[in-house]
Amino acid sequence: MKRIYLIILFCISINCVNAQRNIFNLNYSVAFPLSDANDFISKTSWRGANLSMLHYLEPGIAVGVETGWNAFYDNVGYTTITDGTQALSGTQYRYGSCVPVLFNLNYYLMPDEVINPFVSLGVGTMYSRSDIDMGMYRARFETWHFALKPELGLQYETGATSGINFSAKYFHAFKTNELKETRNYLSLNLGFYWKY
Amino acid sequence: MSISLFILISCTFFSGCYPEGPTYYEEFDVVYTNYKKDYSFKDKKLFTMPDKIVRITGNIGQGQPPVFISEPYNTQIINRIKSNMIAKGYTFTADTTIADFEILTAAIEVENYQVGYWYDYYYPWYYPGYGGGWYYPYPVVSSYTTGSIGINMVERKNTSPNNQNAVVWLSIINGLVEGSNIDFSNRIDKCIDQAYTQSPILNQ
Numbered sequence: 489m490k491r492i493y494l495i496i497l498f499c500i501s502i503n504c505v506n507a508q509r510n511i512f513n514l515n516y517s518v519a520f521p522l523s524d525a526n527d528f529i530s531k532t533s534w535r536g537a538n539l540s541m542l543h544y545l546e547p548g549i550a551v552g553v554e555t556g557w558n559a560f561y562d563n564v565g566y567t568t569i570t571d572g573t574q575a576l577s578g579t580q581y582r583y584g585s586c587v588p589v590l591f592n593l594n595y596y597l598m599p600d601e602v603i604n605p606f607v608s609l610g611v612g613t614m615y616s617r618s619d620i621d622m623g624m625y626r627a628r629f630e631t632w633h634f635a636l637k638p639e640l641g642l643q644y645e646t647g648a649t650s651g652i653n654f655s656a657k658y659f660h661a662f663k664t665n666e667l668k669e670t671r672n673y674l675s676l677n678l679g680f681y682w683k684y
Numbered sequence: 685m686s687i688s689l690f691i692l693i694s695c696t697f698f699s700g701c702y703p704e705g706p707t708y709y710e711e712f713d714v715v716y717t718n719y720k721k722d723y724s725f726k727d728k729k730l731f732t733m734p735d736k737i738v739r740i741t742g743n744i745g746q747g748q749p750p751v752f753i754s755e756p757y758n759t760q761i762i763n764r765i766k767s768n769m770i771a772k773g774y775t776f777t778a779d780t781t782i783a784d785f786e787i788l789t790a791a792i793e794v795e796n797y798q799v800g801y802w803y804d805y806y807y808p809w810y811y812p813g814y815g816g817g818w819y820y821p822y823p824v825v826s827s828y829t830t831g832s833i834g835i836n837m838v839e840r841k842n843t844s845p846n847n848q849n850a851v852v853w854l855s856i857i858n859g860l861v862e863g864s865n866i867d868f869s870n871r872i873d874k875c876i877d878q879a880y881t882q883s884p885i886l887n888q
Contacts, residue, residue: 573885
């Protein structure tokens with residue numbers, strides 16, 4: 489075990505010698521469903537995380553990829569669904585999962601300061617899964633959306649190569665042929681970054 | 685240190701917010717209803733029904749007598765259907781020749797089996813010097829019984845050219861056949877009531 493720590497320390501030291509060209513972000517995420525997603529599940533999601541890896545083109549501009557997961561859940565209670573002459577009643581549970589995969593362009597406003605605000609724009613896709621459980625039956629809707637993500641955030645530098653992130657991301661997942669509903673949500677994210 | 689803290693915080697949040705599922709048997713109950721489009725139930729008030737509910741077993745041969753569901757559930761279901769029909773404005777008659785509708789009810793039970801695999805873990809201190817690890821997985825079989833009650837409202841007077849009667853309203857009640865007798869009886873009553881509550885088309 490001691491040997492592993494030494495190897496990690498060695499790798500970190502080598503990276504510290506070079507200028508930090510890349511940044512890795514890992515965040516805990518709380519999400520608030522909006523529009524159609526809010527109609528499906530209105531409860532705040534406390535289960536979520538996201539990570540991103542970006543490469544600095546220059547000190548204030550970085551490009552990279554981002555992914556994550558936000559899980560939504562609601563106990564709708566006993567409900568009756570009607571469709572024409574048909575009606576179905578039961579206790580309804582709803583589950584939703586959103587996994588965005590985006591290409592990001594980040595712009596850092598004050599890259600040399602301890603507090604460094606940034607803006608980001610992400611473009612890519614989002615996998616969404618929406619489950620409705622009633623009795624012993626489940627209706628599942630899965631699809632891949634085209635997705636956009638503007639983000640506003642702050643980096644707080646706590647060390648030479650690391651610090652704390654805080655950001656607000658708005659995910660806009662467009663309607664698809666399979667699901668005629670958007671899966672939009674706002675997420676608040678708190679985590680760490682490491683430059684290497 | 686920061687990574688350990690992050691993992692600790694994450695585990696706390698994630699375990700505390702794990703989504704719930706059904707907790708009680710009644711949460712598995714569903715009630716489905718459907719009716720014949722454009723059919724008018726108005727001014728057709730007489731209904732009849734047999735005093736036995738057929739139990740569908742799927743293994744009765746040609747010519748063999750049907751199996752009926754046991755008491756007290758048989759009488760309970762029949763009385764509940766009758767009381768709901770009367771509450772909707774219908775009148776029961778034992779004379780099948782004058783009845784506008786006949787209520788035919790059947791029930792089915794299905795045993796479901798699930799096979800899963802369970803893994804046991806042994807900690808390093810169980811066998812000092814060998815570290816932790818997994819035992820070989822072993823199968824675990826669990827079963828549950830589901831039941832359905834089908835209520836069919838058949839029109840008696842207007843038979844088709846091939847002497848068949850149309851089903852003008854139906855309900856299927858489905859749930860777990862589990863729990864105490866009292867709880868099970870209450871669930872049956874509640875589901876039959878719900879079938880009529882969600883069918884305002886039956887109102888006279």
